[in-house]
Amino acid sequence: MTTIDARGLSCPEPVLLARRAIQALGPGGDLEVLVETVTSRENVLRTARSLGCTAQADATPEGGFRLRIHKP
Amino acid sequence: MRERLTRFLASRRGIILVGAVIGLLGVLLRKFGNPPNMGICVACFERDIAGALGLHRAAPVQYLRPEIPAFVLGSLIAALAFREFRPRTGSAPIIRFFLGAFAMIGALVFLGCPWRALFRLAGGDLNAIVGIVGLAVGIAAGVAFLRAGYSLGRSSPARGAVGWITPGIMLGLVLLALIRPSFLFHSESGPGAMHAVIGISLAGGLLVGMLAQRTRFCTMGAVRDVILARDTHLLSGVLALLVAAFLLNLVFGFVKFGFSAQPVSHSNWVWNFLGMALSGLAYALAGGCPGRQLFLAGEGDGDAGVFVLGMLSGAAFAHNFGLAAKADAVVEGVVQTGGPSPNGQLAVVLGLVFCVVIGFAMREKWEAKR
Numbered sequence: 001m002t003t004i005d006a007r008g009l010s011c012p013e014p015v016l017l018a019r020r021a022i023q024a025l026g027p028g029g030d031l032e033v034l035v036e037t038v039t040s041r042e043n044v045l046r047t048a049r050s051l052g053c054t055a056q057a058d059a060t061p062e063g064g065f066r067l068r069i070h071k072p
Numbered sequence: 073m074r075e076r077l078t079r080f081l082a083s084r085r086g087i088i089l090v091g092a093v094i095g096l097l098g099v100l101l102r103k104f105g106n107p108p109n110m111g112i113c114v115a116c117f118e119r120d121i122a123g124a125l126g127l128h129r130a131a132p133v134q135y136l137r138p139e140i141p142a143f144v145l146g147s148l149i150a151a152l153a154f155r156e157f158r159p160r161t162g163s164a165p166i167i168r169f170f171l172g173a174f175a176m177i178g179a180l181v182f183l184g185c186p187w188r189a190l191f192r193l194a195g196g197d198l199n200a201i202v203g204i205v206g207l208a209v210g211i212a213a214g215v216a217f218l219r220a221g222y223s224l225g226r227s228s229p230a231r232g233a234v235g236w237i238t239p240g241i242m243l244g245l246v247l248l249a250l251i252r253p254s255f256l257f258h259s260e261s262g263p264g265a266m267h268a269v270i271g272i273s274l275a276g277g278l279l280v281g282m283l284a285q286r287t288r289f290c291t292m293g294a295v296r297d298v299i300l301a302r303d304t305h306l307l308s309g310v311l312a313l314l315v316a317a318f319l320l321n322l323v324f325g326f327v328k329f330g331f332s333a334q335p336v337s338h339s340n341w342v343w344n345f346l347g348m349a350l351s352g353l354a355y356a357l358a359g360g361c362p363g364r365q366l367f368l369a370g371e372g373d374g375d376a377g378v379f380v381l382g383m384l385s386g387a388a389f390a391h392n393f394g395l396a397a398k399a400d401a402v403v404e405g406v407v408q409t410g411g412p413s414p415n416g417q418l419a420v421v422l423g424l425v426f427c428v429v430i431g432f433a434m435r436e437k438w439e440a441k442r
Contacts, residue, residue, distance in 0.1 A: 008160070008162075009223065010359040011359050013218070037158065046305065047301060
């Protein structure tokens with residue numbers, strides 16, 4: 001599974017990185033995106049869902065979020 | 073409860089509701105005394121604050137506008153309440169300072185930031201359309217740089233003082249606005265002399281700050297997200313602002329359609345376009361409109377605080393060096409078209425050159441090659 005570390009990057013870079021990675025994913029592929037802020041969490045989740053993926057977020061112990069994206 | 077509110081405000085209905093509320097608040101602030109079509113203008117208000125502090129001596133635009141510190145403090149309150157206050161810095165602050173300064177110079181050549189462009193349009197000032205087209209072109213250029221790998225780099229978590237310094241300064245400004253010490257400058261006439269009473273300005277500003285922090289309201293992001301990803305989420309909030317402000321302007325009889333001699337506005341198309349193109353590019357490269365930079369500063373983003381200081385400095389330069397545009401004037405019944413001086417025109421060109429150089433120089437691919 002590919003992991004993208006978008007922590008500390010400002011808007012819209014996390015979305016750009018996630019978007020590119022999702023488009024490169026094959027059917028059934030999984031992607032993990034690490035982000036730091038709620039803004040990035042919401043933006044990346046919205047982008048993933050708009051591209052037809054399922055996506056969910058878990059809080060990490062460091063205070064950020066781990067976003068798990070699956071392309072059906 | 074907190075999570076449900078967060079989900080609602082992150083939804084399409086949430087951003088539309090907040091956009092409409094901000095639109096209504098902007099017109100109400102104008103009704104209560106702020107200048108025409110300037111119920112809320114981040115750039116103009118920061119320029120007025122620079123004047124109040126004596127950083128420039130343009131007598132008509134000096135007033136310590138409480139809305140600006142209230143935006144930051146409203147955002148701070150919301151960020152603390154929802155545990156989103158995160159001190160952070162380190163993403164090219166010196167570049168952000170100059171992006172802020174040039175964004176302000178572009179705004180003062182147009183005579184308003186994107187927020188005021190919307191309020192001007194909602195009041196019938198059709199020059200705002202030219203400005204908004206310029207803004208969109210500037211943002212599109214910023215998107216092209218982002219697609220080519222432009223990045224100001226990562227910020228890092230920082231100690232608390234980094235996050236608290238901008239809200240602390242803003243609290244100091246509120247105290248100065250309340251105490252009104254004699255060293256502050258205060259316009260006797262002109263836009264700086266027109267303002268709502270301080271309590272209303274503070275209350276309106278705090279409400280806008282809280283709502284905007286929760287929804288990530290951003291006038292630049294609205295256009296950028298459409299160009300970048302066909303994402304109309306933020307745009308729907310911005311359009312709601314425009315429609316709500318227009319309707320309330322109609323109720324109050326504030327709408328006057330036209331190009332010439334609109335309030336605190338000029339009808340020089342070329343420089344309305346280029347001024348806002350510079351601003352739009354600078355906001356896109358910095359990752360947020362001038363309002364969003366204030367809300368980010370309230371969340372503890374030290375880099376956004378540096379952008380705000382850049383805007384204050386840009387306002388000082390703009391008036392000390394005669395870069396800001398003159399508004400249209402009616403002299404003996406004849407409209408004299410305003411616009412920027414040659415100094416202002418040169419500053420816009422310099423700003424565009426600066427932004428383009430930064431757009432190329434901060435591409436990660438370039439750095440990787442070295």
